[in-house]
Amino acid sequence: MMKKVFSTLAVVCCMVGAFTAQQGNAATTYTYYKVQKGDSFYKIAKKYKTTISTIKTLNKRKSDQIFAGETLKVPVTVKATKTVSTAKPSITAEERKLMAQLVQAETGSSEPFAGKVEVALVILNRVKSPAFPNSIKGVIYQKTKTGYAFVPVKTGKLTRIQPTKQDYAAVDEALALFPKDRRGSLYFYNPKITKDKWILSRPVTIRIGHHVFAK
Template sequence: MIKKTFAALAVVCCIVSGISSYSTDAATTYTYYKVKKGDTLFKIAKTYKTTVSALKSLNRRKSDVLIAGETIKVPRLAVKSAGQKQEFSISAAERKLMAQLVHAETGFSEPFAGKVEVALVILNRMKHPAFPKTIKGVIYQKTKSGYAFVPVRTGKLTRIQPTKQDYAAVDRALSLFPNDRRGSLYFYNPKITKDKWMLSRPVTIRIGNHVFTK
């Protein structure tokens, strides 16, 4: 009887362990899918080898309704169809790090569009040959003055608690990347910056107190 009880417990533990492992992966690693006309959560779940409940949990939604053109998260562990291009994806830790930098550079004073553009600067640097190829590498890139971003240099970054808007800005930037046409690589406050090289860069857009360049 005792042997049977232990065997049953072992089976339950294995099942729980499997579910926990999948949930963690689904919640921390994902990419993006743009909803097309006629799509349903069931259809998307089948394509990405997951479940409707997992998709709803990942996107924090209760409704099954989808709107053509919206962007939703799908598991990065999904198997891609033959010929389908590899999609860009990030981990939860990378998403938080980006949101921390966005908040550190924009605070509560800059508009949402400015937050999105700061996040795009990080992503655009990743695909540029002059910068590291990872989010962490870009944010913690060392320069002659210490680090590329002031909040990293001052140690402020790790103490930042991102807001929902900061996370939303990161998600918006991810949905635009890598097809962002502006290609902003730098940004500065013209009231503060006196660096001649930075001031000479081609301007891509001005948002709030920041000028974005490349």
Template sequence: MFRRIFITLAVVCCMVVAFTSPSEGHAAITYTYYKVQKGDSLYLIAKKYKTTVAKLKAINHKRNDMVIVGEKLKVPQVQAVKSATKKSVTAEERKLMAQLVHAETGYSEPFAGKVEVALVILNRVKHPSFPKTIKGVIYQKTKSGYAFVPVKTGKLTKIQPTKQDCAAVDRAVVLHPNDKRGSLYFYNPKITKNKWILSRPVTIRIGNHVFAK
């Protein structure tokens, strides 16, 4: 009787190992390696890859927060921020996008609205009718001056974006490769009288803004 139970448990344990091993192998492909640079710390590396110091220590089997220049650390690959052009969004571009997001949405629009404004910028970079860079899109000149009012008024570079604005930009960059709406324009229907923009196909309405393409 006991021998039969023991054999059954042994078989179950083998099955568990057989089924869990592939999943562990699958999880491993979501990580890459980062080479520690001068001035780095676990905190800064964790912030860059949208993770925590505790998680970095765990996956790298570290007992303390010390890092050594040249050391290779395992980091979450899926959190690396990439743009539609498959190039990393630079710190300058990120700040510029966040400034425009804040200028256009302020403190009144919801987070989803901020993300969609950032997506408009990224969608324009990808679209053949607009400049091919983030800076080029934001500073694009038109017959009336510039494509975005905050640039036209000269207030854009004076704006200090909030953490929420920066987070919205980061979220948009992650979402952009799979964005199905393809918003290229946005406007406030209570203010805009332009017949052309009002005739564009609406993609989504968020807060006080209507997004279109």
């Protein structure tokens, strides 16, 4: 349901940068893709309906070697005639509660309201990104090599969380802001706790409270 709504939004609203190449009457932009085990330039090119040479040029690569965990720029073509929708995406009551639960689990009462909103935006941005699952539930319960993408899910804490009115308000605010969100935050972490070199290398979008948000 969410994917259908998101597909009406112009990709240029959330792309992390512009790629100047033109293909006929279509404008080309790019997004980031995290390389998975078993990936190759061929597989990635096929997935994004582009060519190996285009991806290599975009990433200034000459070798055919890529490594699991690294991030590559991949082109995304959008028809120039596509219109931009600023409509607030609609979600189910179940999805709204699930988002509010994660917001509460990740921010508690120690983070400012703006930080809660940005956590909710991370979920929405992941749903829209081709590098993540295409539903709210899929994003929140995404499995990784270490268990799950979000610690509260990994520990089993999420299902016991009772979100507050502020958490629900943060989700609603994120939904209202999402169509025009240009930061495109996809990750967040506490720099005093996180030691993962990959996440620490991501481009920072904003710092709020104890969290650093990145893409």
